[in-house]
Amino acid sequence: MATPRRYLPSMSLLTAFEAAARHENFTGAAEELSISQSAVSRQVRLLEEQIGHQLFVRDKQAVKLSEAGAAYAREIGEALRRIGDATLNLRANPLGGTLNLAILPTFGTRWLAPRLPRFLDAHPGITLNLSTRLSAFDFKTEPLDAAIHFGDKPWPGTEGIELMRETVLPVASRQFLETHNIKEPSDLLNMPLLHLASRADQWGEWFAAQSLDIPNVRGMLFDQFATAAQAAGSGLGLALLPRFLIETDLQRGDLVSALDAPMRSRQRYFLVWPTGRDTYRPVSLFRNWIRTETADQIATPNLVGQLSRTP
Incomplete structure (x- = not known):
């Protein structure tokens, strides 16, 4: 449904307000827009009358955004930026x-x-x-x-x-695996495990898939695959990572599969x-x-x- 026209102020009023809000004074806005300070003041006043709220608090020669004005400025600034980007993309x-x-x-x-x-x-x-x-x-x-x-x-x-x-598998550095005796899934219970914040339950799911009931799996937490893979490759522990995202690491030997126990992600x-x-x-x-x-x-x-x- 189209927005009623009464809620769509003219572009001249909005650009004057947005510039005044950024500069927090009418003089800077006037210089940027190449109009007079009184014209900026008049356009801001007309906008305030149209929307029914005071956007600036006026104190002698100084102006300051009101609370409502600051919130409105953020929205209008983003809207004008998007209009500018759309125009630039269309021209290009x-x-x-x-x-x-x-x-x-x-x-x-x-x-x-x-x-x-x-x-x-x-x-x-x-x-x-x-x-x-x-x-x-x-x-x-x-x-x-x-x-x-x-x-x-x-x-x-x-x-x-x-x-x-995706299919995930437990991986670590070659040096880590040489110094830790890993023969079966239960051997990982006392190993340092690396977790992804976006998939905090995945190690628990992997242990469950190996018929091991683990109430709480602890370890270091990472927000991205890349840092978890780097940490595993540096010998900090075992990470449960998607095979298709670490093919190159596996081919180079930076990461090595700890067990032949892949798990299909749900x-x-x-x-x-x-x-x-x-x-x-x-x-x-x-x-x-x-x-x-x-x-x-x-x-x-x-x-x-x-x-x-x-x-």
Whole structure:
């Protein structure tokens, strides 16, 4: 539903307010906008009258943002930045379109990045912007078209396709394994274990898969795969890592499998996008491309579909 026009102040009022808010004075805003100080003051006053709230506290010759004004300035500043970015992207690439994609750091650098030249070669008109995210976010508040997500299912209010599952295995450095006698899963119970914050229960799941009931598994905690892999390779302990993300480490011998005891993860990688965004050309092209790239990872890459609509 379109926003009523009474809630859409003119661009001249908003740019004057945003500049005044950044400078916290009308003089600096006037110089930036190449208008008079009185014009800035008048535009800010008109905006205050239109929205029905005082945005600046005026004290003789000084002005200061009110509490409401500071909150409004943050929102308006972000909105104007997004309008500017959209205009810049359109001018730079009027036909191809732009795909703003959120990625998981290690998945993005180790799996996706080496394959992206194939996508860009196939679709030279597309501009691809990447940003890393470690947790779920709201598509309504971030200027993103799609995201690579790992979990049990796509986020509510989104649509998506399943890309792949992963197989994790316990790994350590060769030196660590030479100095620790590991013959069976129970041998790991007294070993230093390295945990990923996003998958804090995974060691417990692995022990359970080996028919070992472990009430509480302790050890060092890491926020990313890359640092956990580096720590394991440096001899700090054993890490439970996805095979497809550490193939190079295994081939070089930086990491070595501690046991022939892989575990299929119950969670999956998804490509997700806001409901209704599936017809946006860059999203559609990327979805078709990554579905092909992951075809050998999952038997039937299916459309997960809309789980729920958020109001």
